Amino acid sequence: MxxxxxxxxxxxxxxxxxxxxxxxxxxxxxxxxxxxxxxxxxxxxxxxxxxxxxxxxxxxxxxxxxxxxxxxxxxxxxxxxxxxxxxxxxxxxxxxxxxxxxxxxxxxxxxxxxxxxxxxxxxxxxxxxxxxxxxxxxxxxxxxxxxxxxxxxxxxxxxxxxxxxxxxxxxxxxxxxxxxxxxxxxxxxxxxxxxxxxxxxxxxxxxxxxxxxxxxxxxMPPLPARSSGTGRRNRFGFFGQMVDVKGLPVLLEAVNMLRAEGFEDFTVEINGENINFASPERRREIEAFLAEEEARPVAERRVIFNGGYHHGQIGARMARVDWVVVPSTWWEIFCLVISEAWHFGRPVIASNKGGPAERITDGKDGLLFELGDARALAGTMRRAATETKLWDKLADGITPPTPxxxxxxxxxxxxxxxxxxxxxxxx
CATH class of the missing domain: 3.40.50.2000 (Glycogen Phosphorylase B;)
Structure with missing residues (x-):
């Protein structure tokens, strides 16, 4: 055939x-x-x-x-x-x-x-x-x-x-x-x-x-060893295209809110590309945040921009984070990033509509927050970074993604x- x-x-x-x-x-x-x-x-x-x-x-x-x-x-x-x-x-x-x-x-x-x-x-x-x-x-x-x-x-x-x-x-x-x-x-x-x-x-x-x-x-590439550390699970990662509907500005706003609350015991790694497909307004917003972050003293930086990645690099990128954040502001039909995160044993924090809501069971294998609500995301991230054993519980609840x-x-x-x-x- x-x-x-x-x-x-x-x-x-x-x-x-x-x-x-x-x-x-x-x-x-x-x-x-x-x-x-x-x-x-x-x-x-x-x-x-x-x-x-x-x-x-x-x-x-x-x-x-x-x-x-x-x-x-x-x-x-x-x-x-x-x-x-x-x-x-x-x-x-x-x-x-x-x-x-x-x-x-x-x-x-x-x-x-x-x-x-x-x-x-x-x-x-x-x-x-x-x-x-x-x-x-x-x-x-x-x-x-x-x-x-x-x-x-x-x-x-x-x-x-x-x-x-x-x-x-x-x-x-x-x-x-x-x-x-x-x-x-x-x-x-x-x-x-x-x-x-x-x-x-x-x-x-x-x-x-x-x-x-x-x-x-x-x-998917071979699995890296899943970290067995006992410290806080406070490393968050964004993976994917930096276009409007992927919601990166929601994540960056959540970072600003956490800082304003005096909570800075976390890092966010941005692994993304194709910002040229973003609207001019969103592109300026993202680039201005990243430039401001780069201007901070190293000890005060909480957001790291790693740029794009190839399929074979994703294991190394995933190994550097505990949680994968999917802050999409649209229906997000399926979200391959969820599959990639689950393959590497990383729980996902995602918007509560569309594909992510269909795939993720809140509190079992990931966490959901109100779509587009940066304050809700900030609260979810703070909980993820501080609640004892939450990461272990959710990581253990992950079902292997479709091969x-x-x-x-x-x-x-x-x-x-x-x-x-x-x-x-x-x-």
């Missing part, structure tokens, strides 16, 4: 959760007898050196079955690429690869209409779509986060969407929804990494029975379910 994986970005060009999952799946499928995976990743202006004059699709780094889709001028509201030549190149690529399964791990930089194009070019192929956020529902980056006040959006509507993006009329959002659903009709099976997403999509009007829950899995092999088997089951859906529809 030949499986074509369509992904957003190559993780060696732009790091991120969905691209890492797609790459893990690609390598995991390679290990399954009888499966031939092919990977197509998008590239855009963030990787200008990858572009070749006149090319729409190229190989990547002379690697077997790894390709780049060179995208530009993408329309993020309608999720469409207005370049007919790219659609023609994609169609020709489909014909040449001739896969049994086309698995869209993402459509960003390609276009939602590429689902319909795939069905037209390969009418008998199984089409599987994995949702890593709510891009089809929400035109505001798929985060379902209200731009008016920063609150979580429970359900989209024409008026509510217009309030977030007032340059577009309510009628435009009516048309956008019809556009999205028309192309999603080409999909045989949807998969989501967290169960709560099924309810969100069902409220929007998609059939819940077409969804399967397939948790993200990683092939890559289990994720691969979950997707193979989805491919078989897609075949069954096609057969049933043909009868």
């Amino acid at each position: 030949k499986v074509l994986l369509i992904a957003m970005y190559h993780p060696e060009l732009v790091r991120g959760g969905s691209q890492l999952v797609a790459y893990e799946l690609f390598h995991g499928l390679r290990e399954v007898p009888g499966i031939e995976p092919v990977l197509l990743c998008s590239a855009d202006s963030n990787s200008p050196a990858m572009f070749k004059n006149g090319a729409c699709i190229t190989g990547f780094d002379q690697r077997e079955n790894e390709f780049l889709f060179l995208s530009q001028d993408y329309d993020c509201v309608w999720q469409k690429l207005p370049l007919p030549g790219h659609a023609e190149a994609f169609a020709e690529f489909l014909r040449r690869i001739d896969p049994d399964v086309v698995h869209f791990q993402h459509f960003l930089a390609y276009g939602i209409d590429y689902l319909t194009l795939t069905r037209k070019v390969l009418p008998r192929a199984r089409i599987v779509f994995t949702a890593h956020e709510f891009l089809t529902i929400c035109a505001a980056d798929g985060h379902m986060l209200r731009k008016t006040d920063g609150s979580l959006c429970e359900q989209a509507s024409q008026v509510r969407c217009h309030q977030c993006l007032p340059a577009l009329s309510p009628e435009m959002f009516f048309l956008r929804e019809r556009w999205m659903k028309a192309h999603l009709g080409a999909v045989d099976i949807f998969t989501v990494p967290s169960r709560f997403m099924i309810d969100v999509y069902a409220r929007w009007g998609l059939a819940a029975e077409k969804f399967l829950h397939v948790p993200n899995g990683l092939n 890559r092999e289990a994720m691969v088997q979950g997707y193979l089951a989805a491919y078989e379910e897609a075949a069954a859906k096609q057969k049933l529809a043909a009868e």
Whole structure:
């Protein structure tokens, strides 16, 4: 069985959760007898050196079955690429690869209409779509986060969407929804990494029975020895992208609050990158804090900025902290950082909505705090740093995260379910 994986970005060009999952799946499928995976990743202006004059699709780094889709001028509201030549190149690529399964791990930089194009070019192929956020529902980056006040959006509507993006009329959002659903009709099976997403999509009007829950899995580096020290567990770590919705400013504000209370027996290590994708306001806020911290005498510094990291470095970074903090201010669909923290035996302190709330049991394997509430986070951090045996209790309650092999088997089951859906529809 030949499986074509369509992904957003190559993780060696732009790091991120969905691209890492797609790459893990690609390598995991390679290990399954009888499966031939092919990977197509998008590239855009963030990787200008990858572009070749006149090319729409190229190989990547002379690697077997790894390709780049060179995208530009993408329309993020309608999720469409207005370049007919790219659609023609994609169609020709489909014909040449001739896969049994086309698995869209993402459509960003390609276009939602590429689902319909795939069905037209390969009418008998199984089409599987994995949702890593709510891009089809929400035109505001798929985060379902209200731009008016920063609150979580429970359900989209024409008026509510217009309030977030007032340059577009309510009628435009009516048309956008019809556009999205028309192309999603080409999909045989949807998969989501967290169960709560099924309810969100069902409220929007998609059939819940077409969804399967397939948790993200990683092939992790070997475990470092878990510290057995008896001192305070007062070392906190942030891991991931430094973009707005990851909530790093909430953590930094909590640090300021702890200092104002006279509590300074802690450290926070920031392991992050991609601040260039943050809004100018948030970027200035983060950079100003880090500059001020760097200007303090060494003995007074509580926050250490380590920069980005590669997958193989995460064990060493995790070994330097006791707790991993996930202060996300959106639904945070799955959060691979939680899996990474659990793999290394680190309890997680996270916002109490979406994926983290589904995965973490408060007081058993981690701690939850009110989303976006820096004061609540500060109190939780102080408790974590001072309460005797709390860390040991939560670390002992951790369940090992989903391995890559289990994720691969979950997707193979989805491919078989897609075949069954096609057969049933043909009868």
